[in-house]
Amino acid sequence: MKLLALESCNVTYGKAQALHSVSIEVAQGEVVSLIGRNGAGKSTILKTIIGLKQPVSGRRVWKGDDVTARLPNQLGRLGIGYVPEDRRIFDNLTVHENLRIATVMGRTGAWTETRIFEMFPVLLDRASQAGNTLSGGEQQMLAISRALLTNPELLLLDEPTEGLAPLIVDELVDSMRRINEEGMTLLLVEQNLRVPMKLAHRQYVVDNGTVQWSGTTADLLANREEIEKLISV
Amino acid sequence: MSIIVIGLSLSFLLFLLAAGLTLIFGMLGVINFAHGALYMLGAFVGYQIVHMTGSFWLGLLFAPLIVACVGALIEILALKQVYDRDHIFQLLLTFGFILVIDDATKMIWGFDYKQVPTPEIFMAPISMFGSQIPSYRLFVIGFGAAVSLALFLLLDRSKWGMIIRAASSDPEMAQTLGVNVNRVRTGVFALGAYLAALGGVVSAPLVPIELGMGFSVIIDCFVVVIIGGLGNIRGAILASLLLGMTRAAGYTYATEWVELLTFALLIGTLMFRPAGLFSTKGRSA
Numbered sequence: 073m074k075l076l077a078l079e080s081c082n083v084t085y086g087k088a089q090a091l092h093s094v095s096i097e098v099a100q101g102e103v104v105s106l107i108g109r110n111g112a113g114k115s116t117i118l119k120t121i122i123g124l125k126q127p128v129s130g131r132r133v134w135k136g137d138d139v140t141a142r143l144p145n146q147l148g149r150l151g152i153g154y155v156p157e158d159r160r161i162f163d164n165l166t167v168h169e170n171l172r173i174a175t176v177m178g179r180t181g182a183w184t185e186t187r188i189f190e191m192f193p194v195l196l197d198r199a200s201q202a203g204n205t206l207s208g209g210e211q212q213m214l215a216i217s218r219a220l221l222t223n224p225e226l227l228l229l230d231e232p233t234e235g236l237a238p239l240i241v242d243e244l245v246d247s248m249r250r251i252n253e254e255g256m257t258l259l260l261v262e263q264n265l266r267v268p269m270k271l272a273h274r275q276y277v278v279d280n281g282t283v284q285w286s287g288t289t290a291d292l293l294a295n296r297e298e299i300e301k302l303i304s305v
Numbered sequence: 306m307s308i309i310v311i312g313l314s315l316s317f318l319l320f321l322l323a324a325g326l327t328l329i330f331g332m333l334g335v336i337n338f339a340h341g342a343l344y345m346l347g348a349f350v351g352y353q354i355v356h357m358t359g360s361f362w363l364g365l366l367f368a369p370l371i372v373a374c375v376g377a378l379i380e381i382l383a384l385k386q387v388y389d390r391d392h393i394f395q396l397l398l399t400f401g402f403i404l405v406i407d408d409a410t411k412m413i414w415g416f417d418y419k420q421v422p423t424p425e426i427f428m429a430p431i432s433m434f435g436s437q438i439p440s441y442r443l444f445v446i447g448f449g450a451a452v453s454l455a456l457f458l459l460l461d462r463s464k465w466g467m468i469i470r471a472a473s474s475d476p477e478m479a480q481t482l483g484v485n486v487n488r489v490r491t492g493v494f495a496l497g498a499y500l501a502a503l504g505g506v507v508s509a510p511l512v513p514i515e516l517g518m519g520f521s522v523i524i525d526c527f528v529v530v531i532i533g534g535l536g537n538i539r540g541a542i543l544a545s546l547l548l549g550m551t552r553a554a555g556y557t558y559a560t561e562w563v564e565l566l567t568f569a570l571l572i573g574t575l576m577f578r579p580a581g582l583f584s585t586k587g588r589s590a
């Protein structure tokens with residue numbers, strides 16, 4: 073089943089156009105990745121999905137319904153979870169409160185604080201610390217946990233592995249795989265192929281605000297050289 | 306002794322106003338110039354209720370609620386329309402509401418000053434430590450302390466406080482989690498208006514209720530908020546105590562120096578600790 077689609081979306085920041093007629097589709101249960109170099113428009117695509125950017129033209133479709141006019145809080149309630157690229161931990165809330173606000177505001181479902189603490193025990197150790205006292209990796213775990221606790225059907229992850237040590241990246245990849253195997257759909261943004269090749273079923277290559285290429289991970293392997301050129305700096 | 310009582314009662318009154326000002330600044334990013342006008346409106350509405358019902362307590366209960374509704378309307382009908390623009394538009398708008406509220410007050414209550422009698426049970430002074438203390442002042446201290454405590458519990462311990470803090474820190478992120486940030490903004494502005502009006506009603510038996518009363522108080526509040534650190538509510542309570550006690554001591558020992566002392570405190574803070582005397586990194590609502 074088609075879960076989410078952007079249809080021919082044009083998105084601007086003031087006078088500068090960041091996305092040109094972008095169309096993206098994500099089906100239930102998939103892991104899809106958006107890859108591209110700095111400034112390609114990947115984060116803008118995620119912001120358009122969660123409603124932090126409104127397309128000047130084009131549509132946002134959720135399970136077949138046109139949800140272009142909905143606000144971020146409404147889209148969150150529909151079942152879209154968002155892990156932003158700079159993590160955006162609430163710095164005047166404790167670690168535990170950063171999770172609790174998601175529990176309180178979000179939908180109910182399989183994800184509970186108990187499960188989160190099982191998956192990331194370090195968050196339990198740090199529960200009463202201020203959110204901004206965590207290390208980069210811990211903040212990333214917190215940002216992912218916060219999104220999971222809203223019990224979304226689609227989880228948007230903006231460069232979740234950026235700046236993390238290789239060992240932690242491996243752990244995170246394992247966690248994301250498990251989350252997907254339990255039925256959650258993932259849309260993952262990355263600048264390189266390392267993590268997408270391990271996780272994603274399908275790939276979109278974004279450059280200059282347009283989708284330059286899309287296909288399955290097997291297709292991508294077959295065209296690896298061409299793709300590398302599109303995303304290399 | 307009476308210096309301490311007057312100082313403390315002044316401090317808590319200041320804090321009721323400064324807390325609202327700080328909350329509104331934290332959430333909306335706007336200094337609400339109309340805060341003093343809402344305080345005055347609280348006093349006038351309180352006067353009206355006392356005048357009609359004969360009960361100070363009904364005034365204390367209902368006047369702040371009425372002013373909170375006025376605050377909510379100001380936010381929804383006016384401020385909300387200019388959030389997308391530069392902050393200066395919002396500042397100008399809150400400034401404009403001083404004039405609107407002043408004129409409305411003039412139209413409804415005229416130019417004469419009004420008085421609210423001290424509630425019956427606080428008429429008699431109490432002897433404490435060998436001096437006669439006006440018992441209404443003691444009530445103001447107790448009531449102010451209770452409201453301050455309730456406010457801290459609301460912000461620090463309750464679900465609503467957590468949502469307000471999150472929405473103040475990163476409104477967009479809070480919104481993606483399902484928080485209706487528009488409604489939080491309205492609620493915070495209404496809460497600020499409520500606290501200002503509460504201050505107005507509590508002050509009513511102590512001061513003449515007149516058009517200028519909001520103006521002198523808002524200046525003191527700005528001093529408190531700047532000394533305490535903009536948006537820092539813990540700082541605001543310490544700064545309220547500092548300013549309240551300074552003023553009380555000043556009135557007793559050196560009346561002509563009070564204003565000078567107040568502004569020396571302000572200028573000193575701005576020069577040496579521009580983030581506020583009590584600024585701390587980390588938790589602040």
Ligand SMILES: Nc1ncnc2c1ncn2[C@@H]1O[C@H](COP(=O)(O)OP(=O)(O)OP(=O)(O)O)[C@@H](O)[C@H]1O
Binds near residue numbers: 109113116263
């Ligand atoms: N807040 C903003 N204001 C103005 N322009 C912006 C803003 N955010 C992004 N842009 C512009 O929009 C374009 C796409 O940016 P976007 O953040 O979507 O890229 P990205 O693919 O996520 O890049 P990165 O990999 O560096 O995160 C860029 O040209 C960028 O300069």
Ligand SMILES: [Mg+2]
Binds near residue numbers: 115
């Ligand atoms: Mg990005």
